[in-house]
Amino acid sequence: MKIRFGYVANALGLWDASPSKTLTFTRYKTLSKSERMEKLKSVTAQNLQNAKRILYYNIAHEIALYRFSSTIVPLATHPEAMWDFVTPFKIEWEELGQLIQQFNIRPSFHPNQFTLFTSPREEVTRNAVVNMKYHYKMLEVMNALENGIINIHIGGAYGDKESALKRFHENLKTLPVKIKKQMSLENDDKTYNVEETLIVCEKENIPMVLDYHHYMANVGEVILSDYLPRIFNTWSSVSLVPKVHLSSPKTDQAFRSHADFVSFDFIFPFLKMAKELDRDFDIMIEAKQKNLAMLKLIEEVASIRGVKRISGSVLEW
Numbered sequence: 001m002k003i004r005f006g007y008v009a010n011a012l013g014l015w016d017a018s019p020s021k022t023l024t025f026t027r028y029k030t031l032s033k034s035e036r037m038e039k040l041k042s043v044t045a046q047n048l049q050n051a052k053r054i055l056y057y058n059i060a061h062e063i064a065l066y067r068f069s070s071t072i073v074p075l076a077t078h079p080e081a082m083w084d085f086v087t088p089f090k091i092e093w094e095e096l097g098q099l100i101q102q103f104n105i106r107p108s109f110h111p112n113q114f115t116l117f118t119s120p121r122e123e124v125t126r127n128a129v130v131n132m133k134y135h136y137k138m139l140e141v142m143n144a145l146e147n148g149i150i151n152i153h154i155g156g157a158y159g160d161k162e163s164a165l166k167r168f169h170e171n172l173k174t175l176p177v178k179i180k181k182q183m184s185l186e187n188d189d190k191t192y193n194v195e196e197t198l199i200v201c202e203k204e205n206i207p208m209v210l211d212y213h214h215y216m217a218n219v220g221e222v223i224l225s226d227y228l229p230r231i232f233n234t235w236s237s238v239s240l241v242p243k244v245h246l247s248s249p250k251t252d253q254a255f256r257s258h259a260d261f262v263s264f265d266f267i268f269p270f271l272k273m274a275k276e277l278d279r280d281f282d283i284m285i286e287a288k289q290k291n292l293a294m295l296k297l298i299e300e301v302a303s304i305r306g307v308k309r310i311s312g313s314v315l316e317w
Helices: 023-030 033-060 087-102 123-140 163-176 194-204 213-219 222-238 264-277 290-302
Strands: 004-006 065-067 108-109 149-153 183-185 208-211 243-246 281-285 307-310 314-316
Touching: 004 290, 004 307, 023 033, 033 065, 033 123, 033 307, 065 281, 087 222, 108 123, 123 149, 123 213, 123 264, 163 194, 194 222, 208 213, 208 222, 213 243, 213 264, 222 290, 243 264, 281 314, 290 307, 290 314
Parallel strands: 004 065, 004 281, 065 108, 108 149, 149 183, 183 208, 208 243, 243 281
Antiparallel strands: 004 314, 307 314
């Protein structure tokens, strides 16, 4: 069983390397028309440059997975500021894509919590489609559609989970098929548990990302080992290795919040469960300390008897 590790957005330790520098719409409105475009391009240029720096960091550390920031492009989906973020940066996007291809990095995006298809409000669904198109475009211009994933949650229940799920299936029809082929769904920590998310994924032929921390916060009557083979099998539709999210609670009182690092004791039961299944899979670390938390956990897992570290971020068990 081979396990690859990755992390989210920022490489801590790199100086001033955030790929998520922002321009608020409030600030945008105070600028003249020429200043607006100049500022949009300036911030985007910084974010693309920092994303490239982070990819080089990943390459140096042999890190196989990376989740790009969703806010590389400021105001990309704002209805009063949507702009062509591809043409002025065609070379920069291509450079990122070349690094992804050359070093076999698995890229992903995780749009914000407002990207959902369960709302009874049509404008929410329209905005979700716009946001998914934005993320798809970034994968497309990086030539990363082959193994790039856009991961979202099912959404809210709005007091009637059965009706919300029906809306999800109906509203998802408004998403272009080519974009749906790039998406995955993740179980959440309050509403849609592992079983409910899996049923939706199987019905829509969408891969499921298991979030173990969310599972522990929203267990219900689900015994995870009964569902793990089916969860991993959802990835056969896209011919990709299954992906799992790992983090651990900040405190018992703030159980749903992510801790700075990942507690080995918290996630070890899952690793043992996965070992019994004995299939290759990838792990995205969602701890606050990002790459530092990932590297610490890799060392801890590598200390398990029988586990062999075969590169900077890949273990064999």
